Amino acid sequence: MSSAASTPTPRVLLVEDDDLMRRSFTVALERYGYAMRSAADGLEGLELFREGGFDLLVLDVMLPGLDGIGLCRKVRETSLVPVLMMSARGDGLDVVAGLEAGADDYVVKPVDTYVLVARIRSLLRRATYAPVPGPEAGTRGAEPDGRLVFGDLTIDTGGLEVFVAGSPVALTPTELKLLLEFAAHPGIVLERHTLLRNVWDYGWDGDSRVVDLCVQRLRGKLGRDRIETVRGFGYKFRR
Structure with missing residues (x-):
């Protein structure tokens, strides 16, 4: 049996209101082997999340309708799925708010695709692996x-x-x-x-x-x- 058949493709939900960035990240992550769904605002993202089946969420902080912080809080009411926040602010306020809301990690925009992929891989490994106590x-x-x-x-x-x-x-x-x-x-x-x-x-x-x-x-x-x-x-x- 091939490894592709034995290992499910990770499903990632990307919520980003910038059309160009959303499309470019979606295409890039699909090339890295992820099954992508995307949303342009927080309420649409929440609706997609509630359909279930995602292995990881990537949420922009500044979103129309429901911002990324509020969306992360909604997710944490029912799910422990890994959450990666994206913030364009350099003062750290969004970073702290996102982590307090239950996010696992964050990246600051603009972010290179290889950095985003590295953080996603790390989060997915964390979700399926635990260290052996010493x-x-x-x-x-x-x-x-x-x-x-x-x-x-x-x-x-x-x-x-x-x-x-x-x-x-x-x-x-x-x-x-x-x-x-x-x-x-x-x-x-x-x-x-x-x-x-x-x-x-x-x-x-x-x-x-x-x-x-x-x-x-x-x-x-x-x-x-x-x-x-x-x-x-x-x-x-x-x-």
Whole structure:
């Protein structure tokens, strides 16, 4: 059986109001092997999203009808699908708003196609792959069935499920991979650039706000005291 037959083509929804940019990105991403659908405004994008079946969303921030931030919030009400935001603003306000709304990553326009494809590939890998907890986790809290237990927090590394006090917690692929990275190194300070490399697959210096906002979302779901900020260095997962 060929790999094309065994591996489904990733379905990507692009929501971009600039006609030329939308068409050029759609054609370029199709050439890279993605099955594309596109929308010119947020409300149309929301309607297409609700049809289901997408593996990843690429949302422009400035959209008519319903902007990209609002669209991302609507998506997060029902779905953990990876979301990549595109922002034309250089002051960072859109970046922070998008990440707070639940986006996994962002790119700043104008963006080269190869950069966009690299971020999409990274997000899709993150959605289907989780790191194996390292030796630190193996000596602190590991159960025979592969679960990691830290107080009332349980991580099922096989089923990729997370529970707090016995109740399931819904995490995006990025949040889950970040948690697994922390759980693999309990009590060890992880610098932001290390997390950008290991979780976001950045091979160059990235924006540490991506890490900070994802940690903030993770704290909101797991408990504020679970992840400690070590000022000037990074973060540490409490044992």
